[in-house]
Amino acid sequence: MKTILHIVKKEFLQFRRDPKMFAMILISPVVQLIFLGYAANFDVNVVHTAIFDQDKTITSRQFIEKFQGSGYFETDYYVDNYKKLQNLIDNHKIIFGLVIPKDFEKKIERNETAPVQAVFDGSDGNTAAISAGYVQLIVSNYSKSVVTDFLNKNGMKIIPAGNVESKVRVWYNPELKTRNFMVPGIVGLLLMIVTLILTSLAIVKEKEVGTLEQLIVTPIKSHQLLIGKLIPFALLGFVAEIIVLTAMVFVFNIPVRGNLAFLFFTTFLYILSTLGLGLFVSTISKTQQQAMMLAIFVVMMPMIYLSGFAFPIENMPKIIQYFTYFIPLRYFMVIMRGIILKGVGFSDLWMETTLLFIIGVVIIFLSSLRFRKRLD
Amino acid sequence: MINRISAVVEKEFKHLLRDKRMLFVIIFFPVFLLGIFGYAVNFDVHHIQLAVYDQDKSEMSRDFINSLSKSDYFDISNYLTKDSEIKKSLDEKLAQVVLVIPNDFSKNLYSKKESAEVQFLIDGVNGNTATIISNYVKAATLSYNAKFQKEVLEKTGKRAFIPIDLRPLFQFNPELSTTKFLIPGLIAMILIITAVITVSLSLVREKEHGTSDQLKISSLSTLEIIIGKTIPYILIALLDAVFILIAGYILFNVEIKGNYLLLFLSTFIFILASTSLGIFISVISDTQQLAFTFATMASMLPSVILSGFIFPIESMPYAIQVITNITPAKFFIVILRAIILRGVGLQAFWHQLIYLIFFAIIFLFLATVIGNYKTKSA
Numbered sequence A: 001m002k003t004i005l006h007i008v009k010k011e012f013l014q015f016r017r018d019p020k021m022f023a024m025i026l027i028s029p030v031v032q033l034i035f036l037g038y039a040a041n042f043d044v045n046v047v048h049t050a051i052f053d054q055d056k057t058i059t060s061r062q063f064i065e066k067f068q069g070s071g072y073f074e075t076d077y078y079v080d081n082y083k084k085l086q087n088l089i090d091n092h093k094i095i096f097g098l099v100i101p102k103d104f105e106k107k108i109e110r111n112e113t114a115p116v117q118a119v120f121d122g123s124d125g126n127t128a129a130i131s132a133g134y135v136q137l138i139v140s141n142y143s144k145s146v147v148t149d150f151l152n153k154n155g156m157k158i159i160p161a162g163n164v165e166s167k168v169r170v171w172y173n174p175e176l177k178t179r180n181f182m183v184p185g186i187v188g189l190l191l192m193i194v195t196l197i198l199t200s201l202a203i204v205k206e207k208e209v210g211t212l213e214q215l216i217v218t219p220i221k222s223h224q225l226l227i228g229k230l231i232p233f234a235l236l237g238f239v240a241e242i243i244v245l246t247a248m249v250f251v252f253n254i255p256v257r258g259n260l261a262f263l264f265f266t267t268f269l270y271i272l273s274t275l276g277l278g279l280f281v282s283t284i285s286k287t288q289q290q291a292m293m294l295a296i297f298v299v300m301m302p303m304i305y306l307s308g309f310a311f312p313i314e315n316m317p318k319i320i321q322y323f324t325y326f327i328p329l330r331y332f333m334v335i336m337r338g339i340i341l342k343g344v345g346f347s348d349l350w351m352e353t354t355l356l357f358i359i360g361v362v363i364i365f366l367s368s369l370r371f372r373k374r375l376d
Numbered sequence B: 001m002i003n004r005i006s007a008v009v010e011k012e013f014k015h016l017l018r019d020k021r022m023l024f025v026i027i028f029f030p031v032f033l034l035g036i037f038g039y040a041v042n043f044d045v046h047h048i049q050l051a052v053y054d055q056d057k058s059e060m061s062r063d064f065i066n067s068l069s070k071s072d073y074f075d076i077s078n079y080l081t082k083d084s085e086i087k088k089s090l091d092e093k094l095a096q097v098v099l100v101i102p103n104d105f106s107k108n109l110y111s112k113k114e115s116a117e118v119q120f121l122i123d124g125v126n127g128n129t130a131t132i133i134s135n136y137v138k139a140a141t142l143s144y145n146a147k148f149q150k151e152v153l154e155k156t157g158k159r160a161f162i163p164i165d166l167r168p169l170f171q172f173n174p175e176l177s178t179t180k181f182l183i184p185g186l187i188a189m190i191l192i193i194t195a196v197i198t199v200s201l202s203l204v205r206e207k208e209h210g211t212s213d214q215l216k217i218s219s220l221s222t223l224e225i226i227i228g229k230t231i232p233y234i235l236i237a238l239l240d241a242v243f244i245l246i247a248g249y250i251l252f253n254v255e256i257k258g259n260y261l262l263l264f265l266s267t268f269i270f271i272l273a274s275t276s277l278g279i280f281i282s283v284i285s286d287t288q289q290l291a292f293t294f295a296t297m298a299s300m301l302p303s304v305i306l307s308g309f310i311f312p313i314e315s316m317p318y319a320i321q322v323i324t325n326i327t328p329a330k331f332f333i334v335i336l337r338a339i340i341l342r343g344v345g346l347q348a349f350w351h352q353l354i355y356l357i358f359f360a361i362i363f364l365f366l367a368t369v370i371g372n373y374k375t376k377s378a
Helices: A002-017 A019-039 A058-069 A082-090 A104-109 A125-153 A178-209 A211-217 A222-252 A260-284 A288-306 A318-324 A328-342 A346-375 B002-018 B020-040 B059-069 B084-091 B105-109 B127-155 B179-209 B211-217 B222-252 B260-284 B288-305 B318-326 B328-342 B350-377
Strands: A047-053 A073-078 A096-100 A114-121 A164-171 B048-054 B074-079 B097-101 B116-123 B164-171
Touching: A002 A019, A002 A222, A019 A178, A019 A222, A019 B288, A019 B318, A047 A058, A047 A082, A058 A073, A058 A096, A058 A104, A058 A125, A082 A096, A082 A114, A096 A125, A104 A114, A114 A125, A125 B127, A125 B164, A125 B179, A164 B127, A178 A211, A178 A222, A178 A260, A178 A288, A178 A328, A178 B127, A178 B288, A222 A260, A222 A346, A260 A288, A260 A328, A260 A346, A288 A318, A288 A328, A288 B020, A288 B179, A288 B288, A318 B020, A328 A346, B002 B020, B002 B222, B020 B179, B020 B222, B048 B059, B048 B084, B059 B074, B059 B097, B059 B105, B059 B127, B084 B097, B084 B116, B097 B127, B105 B116, B116 B127, B179 B211, B179 B222, B179 B260, B179 B288, B179 B328, B222 B260, B260 B288, B260 B328, B260 B350, B288 B318, B328 B350
Parallel strands: A047 A073, A047 A096, A114 B164, A164 B116, B048 B074, B048 B097
Antiparallel strands: A096 A114, B097 B116
């Protein structure tokens, strides 16, 4: 026990000697959280629009006003030929072009169907799909009001039977803000980066500098060295977690709805697995450079893309979904979002918690096996 | 000068070749990652899990449910029988959306006073998916109404009046697949990480090992050392770029619609800009650990989140939009999307190219100034 404490003390002394590093580890997550938290959202608030109105009548203008009144569309350009519209799309100036045909008013007055073209820049499929949804709703509401007017004029006072009205209610995140979804994810991501950077270099640094041999000849047992090395990083991870969570609550106004103690308990399990992964990288690498490349390409990038942080796992092909089962952040992501946004507890998250625990223990065990071999 | 630089280049290549494992990671991992992530990154929402709570249990309500389940977008996950199961379905993620059909549905459907209300309860935790689901359910209801009204009117001998026929046209990407949009971002990210991290580490390593002092007292100038040491990494990054583009074409059908020469030129300029960021980081950090932390924070996270790769820049607050300029990936992604997806020429992105050149010059300048200051004070 005493030996472990000595190693812990030694590691902390090293932190103190390298204040730049220490500051980076504690300050940069907060700065990153604030930048990234504001940046990470998919909300489509403004749809840049060009209008090509060939009809130029009262009816067509009324139709256009419906778009402008919705608050989503910003009419940046009025064009008078199709070529200009195409040009604006090519040069990424607009994402939506509305083309109203010449006989728009006439057709509507004659109760015929007027074809209206909506041209989208589809290159960003997500934004295009959401904008198309807005367009669709505006057009159907407009159609509905035209039909009602028509029926009223013809003395049919009532709307024909069969209008199903859908009331859509959104739970957990009624304003549909993607930020609330992303920020807890970013917390998990930052925690991973902080702990991984530290541990992935922990052993290999001593190897490269040559101090590992000195440690080997001391009577310190390998598990003592391991624990002594990991405790300071785990503590730092917790400090970073507390700072980042505080920033989340106060900067982004996202309260933790669930149990804080449970959140910290699962954080501990999560840190166990990231420390384990870092340690593993450190023991298999010969140089710090190797360790860093491995940490980034083999651990960090898969954690970002395969954890469900930004890309829903359900949308991935089956084979890739099997990969995601090995990503600890995948489980921690569900747990964080569950506790923070839904306020659910262990009864709903027992499976993720258990899996996180198993992964953590297995990884730590494997890397300590590997570590022992190196010491021999 | 060329001779001396090529000597440094040769030395650096020998270093690289000696570390086979490292070389393998740098050259093959980017392609491998593109292979996996390319399949993983997409926002396409299909097969939404729909739980149905049908209190009406009539022919009409079943007809409405069928109209949803027949489409490609909804899969019925389970049928609910109690109010309490609604919360359970959403809390435990058994369903993404719950449809509640009240017991007066079929009565109100034919009523001339009231409309038949149905309720959709959506799991909003992922706001993006929820927005798309909400659009789908609204559109599905509208088309059900249109079909129903047409039938009712036809029975009474009247013709239905549909005022507007909306014809959406999605250019460049008619299937609205998000993969093609995201792959350029993935390419930019992999390249910037490779360039920034390898360059900054290879420069700092000499500092940490003390070999940079030996280099300093040689007849080589600092500039020659830096150029010589970065050329191999620039070449490797270019090689990576070629591999990644080929993989993108083979695996994801991402064809290059535009000019190859322009693509090569812009990639080269982007790698230069990333390299200059790497050089800057190597100047301000004394240990590999610090350089690594800086490089991760400066290259990896911003290129994922601030570059417009995943999150649209227009939706960010203005202050953050200004900050997005710190990552060269932002500009390269615009260029890549223009060349690869839209096949347009220089006129669509020349200012991005100029910015990248500007970026490279500023960071090299800062690196020189700080480097000189450090040598003097040392």
